[in-house]
Amino acid sequence: QVQLVESGGGLVQAGGSLRLSCAASGRTFTNYPLGWFRQAPGKEREFVATTRWIGGSAYSKYYADSVKGRFTISRDNAKNTVSLQMNSLLPEDTAVYYCAASASRGLIAGTISKTGNYDYWGQGTQVTVSS
Numbered sequence: 045q046v047q048l049v050e051s052g053g054g055l056v057q058a059g060g061s062l063r064l065s066c067a068a069s070g071r072t073f074t075n076y077p078l079g080w081f082r083q084a085p086g087k088e089r090e091f092v093a094t095t096r097w098i099g100g101s102a103y104s105k106y107y108a109d110s111v112k113g114r115f116t117i118s119r120d121n122a123k124n125t126v127s128l129q130m131n132s133l134l135p136e137d138t139a140v141y142y143c144a145a146s147a148s149r150g151l152i153a154g155t156i157s158k159t160g161n162y163d164y165w166g167q168g169t170q171v172t173v174s175s
Contacts, residue, residue: 046070053169066143077146078126082139091157093117140168
C-alpha cells in the first residue's frame, strides 16, 4: 500500500520560510513524477511544483508562475522523499499543501501540472502565512 506523509507545515510571518517534506512508502518513485499541490479555502486544488525523471540521472523541475523564484522542489531518491523549500512567503501562499506522486512516466510539460495525472496523495499539511 502506497503512503505519502507530509511534514513541515506551520504558521509563519510574511517574508519567512518553511520547508515541507514528503516521505513515500510502499513503492519507489525514482523514475516517476513527485510533486506538490495546494488548496486554499473555497478554491480548487492547484499545482505548485513537480519534478520528473527525463533519463539517466537527470530530472526536470516545473513550477507554477506564482511560486517561481521563491519555491524550490528537490527529491532524494535514496530516501524516497520530495521536499519543497518555500522562501519569501506571502499571505496568498496560505493553503493546505499536498504531496503527490504519479504512476506515469509519460507526463510532459503540458500535463504534469494536472491533478488528475497523479495517482497517490498525502493527507496534506497546513501552511499559514500571516501578514
